[in-house]
Amino acid sequence: MILHPAVIALFVGSLLTSGMLVATAFFAVKILCHWDLASGSERQLSFERRTYLLATIMACCCVFQLLSLFLFIHVADSLSTLFPGAMCAAGTLNLNRFGYPTLILKTATFLLAGVWLILNHADNRGYDYPLIRIKYSLLLMIAPLLLIETGLQGGYFLSLQPRVITSCCGSLFGGEAGGMVPTLTTLGDAPVLAALGGVITLTLICGGIYLWQGRLGYLFAALSAATFAVGVVGLLSAIPVYIYALPTHHCPFCMLHREYGHVGYLLYATLLGGGVAGVGMGGLQPFRRVASLASSLPTLQRRLVLFAMVCYGLFGGIAAWQVMGSELRLG
Incomplete structure (x- = not known):
């Protein structure tokens, strides 16, 4: 693994984001199964109290995903000087089988995270949580993609070998x-x-x-x-x-x-x-x-x-x- 500060930031940030997202996903399942705004039960009141906190955590995770795409591309580009044959990010992403799949998944999660932030913003404007099931359903779609992305990104960085010759763009x-x-x-x-x-x-x-x-x-x-x-x-x-x-x-x-x-x-x-x-x-x-x-x-x-x-x-x-x-x- 290349011990570059940005690489470490991406690696640690993705692990933390994945962990928080998995924890939030368990709560999302409970929301989808048991949410009932008309109920005055203790469980429903607990849902309503916790949903603001968890939505804020999820929003932070989504913002990190938006930034991580550009940081990943920047890191891949800046590392090109370390590998023979690489002129830009195209060469460094081609160093192993994880590079381009990671980029594709990061782009997909960027788009989904952006849409989730829009849904969450709209839901917060309604007094009766009108989009809560929609946004948590989307969360359950994002969570596995982010876990796969984190695994691929980890495989990419851990498999980097400076002596490997790669293809140019x-x-x-x-x-x-x-x-x-x-x-x-x-x-x-x-x-x-x-x-x-x-x-x-x-x-x-x-x-x-x-x-x-x-x-x-x-x-x-x-x-x-x-x-x-x-x-x-x-x-x-x-x-x-x-x-x-x-x-x-x-x-x-x-x-x-x-x-x-x-x-x-x-x-x-x-x-x-x-x-x-x-x-x-x-x-x-x-x-x-x-x-x-x-x-x-x-x-x-x-x-x-x-x-x-x-x-x-x-x-x-x-x-x-x-x-x-x-x-x-x-x-």
Whole structure:
């Protein structure tokens, strides 16, 4: 194991988060089985007292998950200087079989944790805990994923061997490599960029209609999810080549480096932020008619729509700036 301060912070933080989440999951099962707001029993009163504390603990765990994704990527990138053949995080994540599965799970738990925080915030606005079963059901979905992620992350860090030679990002993300990600690089830059621009435009238009008239909520959530998916494809295929001004360099990690202005962090943060806000807004849509949320939910949803629009607008603007300002011109 590499005794890097950030590695230790991630390792210990994940263990603590997993432990707290498992403890909270046991309480969540009791909530789902026995919660009855109409009851005045001692057990129900105990549930109501403890749910605020446990929701706060869970919120802290979710915030850590949001931060840990970027910390993990930063650590993987900073460790690249220790391994022969590694130029960025792509090489260090490829050092053993745990690297990329850990990254994928961290991305999934980032999205789920963000949605949980939105549900919890909405639930706290209702006087009768209207979303308590929903948010604890989602907690039971997050808990096993986080445990698996913690195990994979531990396996990744514990298996790091400085003398191991790894592959560089060119061989991992080039068109000659096997797998789904290299296949995306063959889609062509123009179609991907056109699709990305189109779906962002539709999302912004739909968001504007929602802010103006309060309609098309489900469509906005669906378009937000589509924008996130197309944005991921764009970051794996079309956008990098313009950032690097190299038509064969599709690495999604080199853009995190100083020589490219750390623009990758801005792209990832805005894309993930827009995805969480857009999907989270859609997750609240079925509860608009709940009496205890009637006054607070529309305001919260409008804020989420506006936040998603700002994030996707920034993502599209930064991507367009990189493409138009690049020295690379493809026919």
